[in-house]
């Protein structure tokens with residue numbers, strides 16, 4: 001599977017060499033084991049680069065890793081979008097279980113969400129979590145999830161080993177120069193007829209603006225990552241040899257509370273942890289002021305009016321009663337490219 005020199009690469013994970021990972025972890029995950037390939041050309045260089053890479057998602061000392069993972073303990077908040085993305089990814093394999101590589105998988109939010117919220121999908125999806133951050137992958141493995149540390153632009157998976165690939169929830173973190181390689185790699189590992197689904201935010205969207213005006217100035221690591229546009233996505237997939245459909249995608253944050261105030265407060269806490277803006281929110285002096293920031297930055301009226309096609313998205317943050325709870329819903333409009341590998 002790999003040369004002896006590679007197996008001795010220290011700190012493939014924070015406290016594990018590659019050979020320990022292959023010997024002690026992989027055998028527990030047959031689906032992962034059957035897909036892995038550390039012997040591809042360039043693997044040694046890619047591995048050595050990984051072991052010297054620190055990311056903002058490792059910990060709160062390097063950025064917002066700990067607080068990000070704290071937010072993801074509640075995997076229901078983004079479930080509506082996650083489920084839709086999985087359904088888009090699996091559309092080309094309706095009749096059998098679908099193995100999905102989640103390239104920017106963090107500590108396994110999507111895999112965990114399927115387990116926690118969709119008994120009907122347990123047999124439908126086998127999710128392999130990938131991530132650049134050793135800490136994220138270690139945390140995914142600690143929860144018993146099949147996970148691999150790899151960069152999006154050099155995957156340690158064999159050709160045609162998965163049914164679908166997701167590049168989602170953080171695709172803008174892939175450096176612009178590496179994005180074509182990331183899409184090419186996704187198309188390499190997917191089976192003929194399988195789908196690559198890329199989710200991100202339009203440069204002109206409220207989300208991109210929130211990252212620029214709030215996340216970048218008020219977080220330790222900043223957030224200087226260019227987002228995407230419909231044109232860029234079309235060009236990227238054309239260049240990779242698999243033209244994509246690009247669609248508007250409603251991907252809200254949804255939080256429940258016992259009262260209206262409680263729902264708002266929980267939403268503010270979630271956004272604070274997810275985006276690492278807790279210190280900034282603390283300076284605002286309470287839930288009402290934080291919620292006002294959300295209303296200012298997650299208001300989508302103008303953006304929705306500018307879209308080429310009419311969409312039925314909730315235009316701004318709302319709280320409503322549903323059965324015996326209060327629901328806070330914060331809209332996020334994303335763009336999603338869907339490409340199918342030639343059969």
Ligand SMILES: C[S@@+](CC[C@H](N)C(=O)[O-])C[C@H]1O[C@@H](n2cnc3c(N)ncnc32)[C@H](O)[C@@H]1O
Nearest residue numbers: 057104105106109131132133151152169170173
């Ligand atoms: C916003 S988080 C999303 C994590 C998870 N998908 C979720 O929704 O909770 C983005 C993730 O992408 C990872 N990442 C950033 N750049 C990457 C790259 N070039 N290759 C692979 N993963 C990367 C980060 O380490 C981080 O865990």
